[in-house]
Amino acid sequence: MRILTQALSHILTIQNLVIKFSLRGRVLTAIRNISLDLYKGESLAIVGESGSGKSVLMKSIMGLLDKNGYIDQGQIMYNNWDLTQFNTERDWLAIRGKEVGMVTQDPMTSLNPLKTIGKQIEECVILHQSLKSKAAYIETLKLLKDVGIHDVEKRFRQYPHEFSGGMRQRIVIAIALACKPKILICDEPTTALDVTIQAQILQLLKHLQQKYELTTVYITHDLGVVAKVADRIAVMYAGDIIEIGETHEIFFNAKHPYTWALISSLPQLGSKGEQLYSIKGTPPNLFQDIKGDAFAPRNPYALKIDFVERPPFFQVSDTHYARTWLLDPLAPKVQPPEALQSFFEEGRRYAHGS
Template sequence: MEKILEVKNLSVSFNTHDGEVQAVRDISFDLHKGETLAIVGESGSGKSVTTKALMKLLPEPQGFIKNGEIMFENEDIVKKNEKQMQKVRGKDLAMIFQDPMTSLNPTMKVGTQVMEGLIRHRNMNKQQAREKAIEILKLVKIPEPEIRMKQYPHQFSGGMRQRVMIAIALACDPKILIADEPTTALDVTIQAQILDIMKDIQAETNTSIIFITHDLGVVANIADRVAVMYAGKIIEIGTVDELFYNPKHPYTWGLLGSMPTLDSSEEELFAIPGTPPDLLYPPKGDAFAPRNEFALKIDYEEQPPMFKVSDTHYAATWLMDPKAPAISPPPSVQKRMQADKAKKGVLK
């Protein structure tokens, strides 16, 4: 598949009163046309900072891209100034934020907010923009769009506001759609509807999606590939099947083991001990080592490289080194993997 985005050795930092917080540390990944890449990890792992860097929406001057490249259509976004980025945002790169109530303008009618990008980026007049906005609201399954166009955000439910956010993001047919935990504040039923809408839209438009979440259950339903982040680094990346059925990093094991299933008893639910490191002072070795029951001596001394599992699957753990002892995932994770395989029909 053709690559539409290449991120190379990206590092993002924040200047604070205490010093430099290294929020994203030397990460690399790519995105192909028409695919969904999910980025998962605990709060503070660097997921949202990564996407804000892609859009160059970091809070300046505190937040800044320290080094790296973000190649989009053979141009480095890192080198673009604000005026140049205003031509890219909304038109080529669009973002759905986590909380639509704080992202939508409460003083503007919903229709006006959907039309804004069409008038700015696609040079439509008001009538053309209105017709297109109604069409987009229908696409995201908002009933009676002609009436809804004249209403304000407070007149919409949480799920409907999130659909409006998706409509605004899709208005100019962006090539990449970044969704920053768009279903976190929604109940399970509405969450499923929003995910279905996004999948349907992707099938129709072939848009590439970067989906940020901490919920691996959501990942299983929407992603083609998954990147797992911890302490500002990507520690495992692969197809959704590889990450669910053949995970290699102990942190990925922990995430999978902590996912409840319908047949799980309360005693079986696994929790990762400890807390993530302070990125004011990033650890010398593997950042996950203090929380990793399988940590080796070298984990405290040296950061592991990305070991190749397959052409599409890589993991940054010293357990992949040929000299490392053979260690299997914990029983809770193996049980989860078996259950997922059986559910998908992989096991006969």
Template sequence: MDSNILSVRNLNISFTLRGDRFLVIRDVSLDVPRGENLAIVGESGSGKSVFCKALMGLLDANGRIESGEILFDGVDLAKVNSEKQWQKIRGRQIAMVMQDPMTSLNPLIPIGKQLTEAIALHHGQRGKAARDIAVGFLNDVGIPEPERRFKQYPHEFSGGMRQRAVIAIAIACMPKLLICDEPTTAIDVTIQAQILELLQSLKKKYELTTIYITHDLGVVARIADRIAVMYAGDVIETGNSEDVFYSPSHPYTWALLLSMPQLAKKGSDISSIEGSPPNLKDPIAGDAFAPRNPQALKIDFVKRPPLFEASPTHKARTWLLDPRSPKIAPPIILSQHETHAGQLGISSLKQDPALCEAEREVGKKPILEVKNLSVCFGKGKKRFAAISGVSFSIYEGETFGVVGESGSGKTTLGRSILRIYEPSEGEIYFRGKKISGKIGKAEDMQLTRQIQMIFQDPMSSLNERAKVASIVSEGLDNIGKLTSATRQEQVLKALREVGLRTEYADRFPHEFSGGQRQRIGIARAMIMAPEFIVADEPISALDVSIRAQVLNLMSRLQKERGLSYLFISHDLSVMRYICNRIAALYHGVMVELADTETLFEKPMHAYTRSLLSAVPQPDPRLEKKKVLITYDPSEHNYETDAPSWREVEKNHFVRCNDAEERKIREMYSLQANRGNP
């Protein structure tokens, strides 16, 4: 038997869009060895999803395999053309787990029935026998009480449980190859870590070969045996996980790894890749990455590099591996900081704790104070508190991070500060003045100028039917009448400030890439000359190479204008780079607040600890030996001993009760605090 379960040769796939032809997979060759975990990494538009859809005959109607072969167990899938043949392959031979579990489950049929359908089709078992097998699979994927869960509908499952059910259905058909298309992107970090662990164990148990598509290098480090890096429809580097992480060969892989905020030092810029990936409509002559590569050779613009061998397991498509090319040393990437591995598996470069303190010492004045804030939604029986009893202060010039998972109330918190939601209880003060509740019209306008927002999704946060100039100047027009000359001047100044060309002012948003659109959004906020910015997940919808650009821009603006940020995110690794202090929210309650480095070194609340352990790190050696900490709220004994908000050490607050405080003090050998209530 061939040692490769799948081998793709010179595959070309094109799409037609509004009459234009886009070559989205360009001459890709790739082998997948039996029983291995291959991760395909790439940014959006790199062709990773299209590639995997082609393996299952699921290309959209406007997509077409132009040439090449896809040999799966000796059968050329590129030549399969009838639905009937595909049905024999899909599910039975190759199964797929998609990004959003809710769209891959039928909401009108109980989970158990959807599972037994798959079992009936592929094992020929029905009735009681099928049911027993199904319950077995549910048990295998870690769904508690499988007998009871069997009868439930998808809406009765949480996001993580749904994804487990989808995985159960996928493996119930006993496929040889399992393709996971960003299976954890729509899921919280702590659940993501559990799902990744589950996939690892299932792979061993059922002897699966898996292809894992993702844009998250941390996830790759955790699960991959082999890695294929895709850029602009081409596999530019393949190798063992360690080859790619510790001795990458392609300049794009270098840049990608370098642009991860985990590896940047606070206060200095993250090395970022300028620009955006090419538009696949025009033919690409040489190396697709060349225009964005500062060290590109002239030949990179002329001729497509062949796949050079860096080592028997490691290949890369770059002229740098040609003996004739000048020696360009790869940047020192991951080799140096392994030693920093803390007990919780946090591998980031240690930040200088002085930097966390510094800004706060300078401007000791709080710019924003939130006092005992609660926000409730709904009426009567349906009433629930999205935020309950949250208090904190943000100091001038500081970046205050709020970390939490979906449903933690972090977005509600940001929007209450922007006065979109009314607090049900508590007050918010800005520069000592109360801004919650009823305020005057002039004051309202002034606050609008002072407090601005950066949005998560650059696609939905710009008005598609307005020109860039009118989007950027919108806030100015609300303040007062402007002459068109001053407006134009201000718009151009704002565009230059965020690094956009001034001729973009006359274009419509759809002509821009995600990163450029996010810059337009930032320019729109900056033109108001704000003092405080609420940034709600400002980079989580962006590609890795674009994230660094936006983070750098945010830091630069902060330095130049002395801005203060409320940085809302679910990603602690990014927050370590940008935030001075971090607060953790869990179900609307603040559970811990500390200086960034203190939080990473001495996490006190069990939830913070589980969050820290779940964050994937771009370092395979660390990721593979990491032990997950799971948080279970029932571990607190709050019935007899109620928790309160306590300052356990200086500037380090945690919500705990007496017994827990004692335990924490023991763990970090801290002196008892006299001033504590």
């Protein structure tokens, strides 16, 4: 796994972003004052439970928020553009596809059942690469090969229903690549696939990132999915980033109790004959103002201050930050659950090659 340094340049910067939705006369705050830097050429995974705001955060980068959603405050800076100031579809056409592309989680609904696979890719090639007829056809065949499709001339003429789920996901990836994006957002790209195909798709995305010099963002609820493909992991809870660090730091030196809970939920950490770990309670109601740490009511390690004041980010290392009062110098020393301590220790030994 590549180690990130401060020498890497920012490709996108989010500052103090707040996103709200109006629903039946009420206001839901989906993103609560998030700041995040995305580095050129990196692979970032955004992890959290359903409803934590992962997809909303990424949709805001492409201008794909639902009509009742709006950016209340903050900036999204890309190429000296503040994307929060974009108001029209014409504005977003300069970004969507050609600068920031997306691979969605359900390839069947992403593809037009009435058009051949080849024509759907070719349309994007013609629109975004300004190629015509024969050149567009050749480029389309190349893209099909790049995503692992065989017998490409035959496959060009086939329809989505003639492809398996894994092959359809490869086609969706090819369509995204046809736009020549700088940033590729992968929204739960393996959710609908079986475990074997999941591994193939993730390996393909890792290969394509290097070949096309992409900056990739994975959105997922499963830490295990991105363990081998992400350089950094940002953990989200209730519309907020509560921990961020390089992959090995999050897996083997996590500091926030919510991250501990997510790692404990991995099936690999379960014991035979024992019930798998699950996080007790439910996420907070985002229609209401949240005081303190949003995870506090579900957190067995919560301090009194967690229910009163939102914790700041405490620095663990140059690349690792966690939003938990447990890192305050005045806080009592709390150790992760016993099962995680042995997992962390084993991981650190492996990372150091001992």
